[in-house]
Amino acid sequence: MENALRMVLLLDFYGPLLTDRQQEVFQMYFHDDLSLGEIGEELGVSRQAIYDIVRRTGLILEEFDSKLGLIERHRERQLLYGELLALIELCRQDGASSxxxxxxxEKILKARSTS
Amino acid sequence: MENALRMVLLLDFYGPLLTDRQQEVFQMYFHDDLSLGEIGEELGVSRQAIYDIVRRTGLILEEFDSKLGLIERHRERQLLYGELLALIELCRQDGASSxxxxxxxEKILKARSTS
Structure with missing residues (x-):
């Protein structure tokens, strides 16, 4: 499951660099949680063909991320937003009111949810 | 020059997705400001070959950006950081001190310079 979450995140960041078919299969397998057999049936190809696409697409996505590192940068930004929100709370506890x-x-919460 | 700045920015974001040769030529042309002829001489190929690499690499980079939009997202973050810094200043003017x-x-300034 941890792997599935990472794959969905990779798809979010690098999906547009994939072919339509790769995106479709990856989405069905990791996001919609269909089985290889179900996807094969849906798309009219063998279970093995779907397995090959899933495996190859995972490798392609990992290679993109090893080059661009968008997931790590995303993680760092989420951390920053969390720290800034905590600091705002501490300012309030100091009696600072503005x-x-x-x-x-509000700006940080918005950035955190759309980043 | 505006185009050269954009090309350098594209190279910053998507350079790792290019081949070594594409990165090298693009860097020499747009970052180091060498001429096509100078680069050709340096690398032992024709001016025309360098022109082709520069042109093709520019198109590849633009295609990456049309798919992932990292430059626009970068611009939006820089804008956010600027707004947050301005709001901190306004808090101070309100007499909030913490x-x-x-x-x-400090966290925002650091993020702005490394984003």
Whole structure:
């Protein structure tokens, strides 16, 4: 399951670099949790052909990430946003009060959810 | 020159997806500002061959960016960091004072310079 989560994340970041067929199969297998046999039936090809696409697409995605490192950069940004939100809370505990603190919080929450 | 800046930025984001030769030629032309003839001489190939590599590599990079949009996402983050820094300044003008504001500022400045 941990692997499936990583694969879905890789697909999010690098999916547009794949062919339509690779995206489709990968999505069905890791995101929609269909079996190799079910996907093969759906697309009219053998279970083995689907297995080959899934395996090869995983390798391609990992190679993209080893070159561009977008997942790690994403993780670092999420960490930063979390730290900034915690610091805003600490500012409040210090008695600092400003509508601008609220504006910051909103901007960071938005960035965190769309990043 | 505006085009050269864009090309250098594209190379920053997607360079690792290129071949070594594409990276090398693109770097020499757009970053080091050598002429096609100079690069050709340096690498022992014709000016025309260098022109072809530069042109083709530019198209490849633009295609990567049309798919992944990293330049636009980078621009949006830089904008966010600038807005957050401005809001911290406004908090200060409101009389809010906390060491945590300074910590936030430092984290944002660091993220802005390494993003």
């Amino acid at each position: 509508p601008h603190l609220i504006a910051m919080e | 060491p945590h504001l300074i910590a936030m500022e």
